[in-house]
Amino acid sequence: MNINITDDGTEESNEKKLIKDIYLKCISKDDNGIEFINFKKYTMNDLLQAKEHRVHRQNCLIRDYFSPLVSMRINYPGIHKNNYTTFRIMKELCPMVINEFKNKIMYKNLQITAEGPVLTLVINENIYNIKKTTVKIEDGSIIGRCVDIDVYDTKGNGISRKELGLKSRKCYICDEDANICCRAKKHSIEEIEKNISDRLKKYLKDK
Numbered sequence: 785m786n787i788n789i790t791d792d793g794t795e796e797s798n799e800k801k802l803i804k805d806i807y808l809k810c811i812s813k814d815d816n817g818i819e820f821i822n823f824k825k826y827t828m829n830d831l832l833q834a835k836e837h838r839v840h841r842q843n844c845l846i847r848d849y850f851s852p853l854v855s856m857r858i859n860y861p862g863i864h865k866n867n868y869t870t871f872r873i874m875k876e877l878c879p880m881v882i883n884e885f886k887n888k889i890m891y892k893n894l895q896i897t898a899e900g901p902v903l904t905l906v907i908n909e910n911i912y913n914i915k916k917t918t919v920k921i922e923d924g925s926i927i928g929r930c931v932d933i934d935v936y937d938t939k940g941n942g943i944s945r946k947e948l949g950l951k952s953r954k955c956y957i958c959d960e961d962a963n964i965c966c967r968a969k970k971h972s973i974e975e976i977e978k979n980i981s982d983r984l985k986k987y988l989k990d991k
């Protein structure tokens with residue numbers, strides 16, 4: 785982990801700096817709201833628990849706002865989902881998503897959990913328009929494949945690509961349906977990690 789020295793002389797890792805950047809740019813000009821970030825080593829159990837907590841939080845927000853909710857998370861293998869690559873990808877994609885919905889956003893939040901960085905938005909817009917926009921972002925660049933942008937209706941149900949008449953997403957590596965490769969564990973974690981970091985490098989180079 786690379787360490788930078790900040791203005792106030794304290795040490796700050798590149799990873800923390802990236803998260804702070806995303807937070808200040810996308811969530812709030814004031815970074816007091818960002819919960820202190822620790823990059824602890826998570827377990828498989830933490831991952832399952834984080835998912836449970838997220839779904840609970842989402843349902844509370846949907847109930848409070850009675851509006852559709854968007855959750856963008858990194859699509860990264862294994863249990864170490866908080867790293868330079870995942871944060872750098874989120875730094876590119878979070879502003880893109882926020883820019884698409886702008887003044888329709890009623891609630892926004894960025895959290896670092898065992899699931900990795902999670903952007904949550906509650907949006908005052910037709911759910912199918914939201915889904916179309918998020919699919920456009922997922923398919924719009926080589927790093928779009930590295931995130932899952934879930935869209936939930938006011939009952940808390942996820943909207944699928946199928947409901948828009950679209951095909952399901954393809955695998956990172958081969959051209960197979962992503963669900964099939966995932967279930968069959970067709971590719972190793974190392975192979976997928978390398979594919980993701982290559983995508984990011986190419987994206988930043990061509991930007």
Ligand SMILES: [Zn+2]
Nearest residue numbers: 955958960965
């Ligand atoms: Zn595959």
